[in-house]
Amino acid sequence: MPIVEPTPRAPKDDSRPFSGRTLARQRAVDVLYAADLRGQRIPDAVDAWLENARHNLEGNLPQSEPELARQARAQAELDSLDSFQYARTIALGVAEHQASIDELIDAYARDWTLARMPKVDLAILRVATWELLYNDEVPTAVAIAEAGKLAQVLSTDSSPRFVSGVLHGIAENA
Template identity: 45%
Template sequence: MSARSKARKRALDVLFAADVRGETPEQSLEAESLRAAARPERASSWPYAREIVQGFIDHAEEIDRLIAANSTGWPLDRMPAVDRGILRIAVWEARYNPEVPVGVAIDEAVELAKELSTDDSPKFVNGLLTAISKDVATA
């Protein structure tokens, strides 16, 4: 697994933890920063994970608006928390990180959904991100 793939998974852990604990992403990011400082063996994936989460925090309203606007029949609050986190990461990468091609952001999100979510999630994540990528391309 590449360092960026590990970082995406760590960022998902942070966003998921915030979601299920009822914390803000900032609180969850701070707690994970303290854990990361105590675990130097995980240091290589932490900077990009932190960048992803901070990127989501900085653009949360726009990212959630894009997800909600392109999700037919699935309001953001009805989505599984893991899918919501995966989508938030992928939308941030596709829209705000020019180093990550949109196709890579989608592929990585689908892989996370395959590994960590329901059987239906990879198809849902792929379809939703494909629709969002059209919005991203015109932005």
């Protein structure tokens, strides 16, 4: 019987550090953080963010195309990117339920008021709390783990533990 060499496996592609949903969560955190810093309504921040993204995509298209055609192509490309659409859904969901989300975060953030909390941690907590309460497609463990990863990348060394603790309290009691 001949010896068959195993087919070499393609190397794992680690060039994309975030999944589509993880990237969407980060984008939603960015939008919420910017809105909070600017004192802007979340829907207005979402509109500005999407307009900026569309403009950036348009700038990458050939300048030889008519402007309206570039705008339409850029908008179509933006609409086809799931991470942008899910980020928009999250941010607008947070805006719609912000009072109840903030009330829960405040209740489970021991010794921290929302005003005293780092803005990036608050944005991460808002995204994850929205997912815990209003998106049945995301398992609780995933929402908490993803929030912890975002806190690890975007905030202080103690933030992942703080964020996870608050979210575990919300998940267990909400």
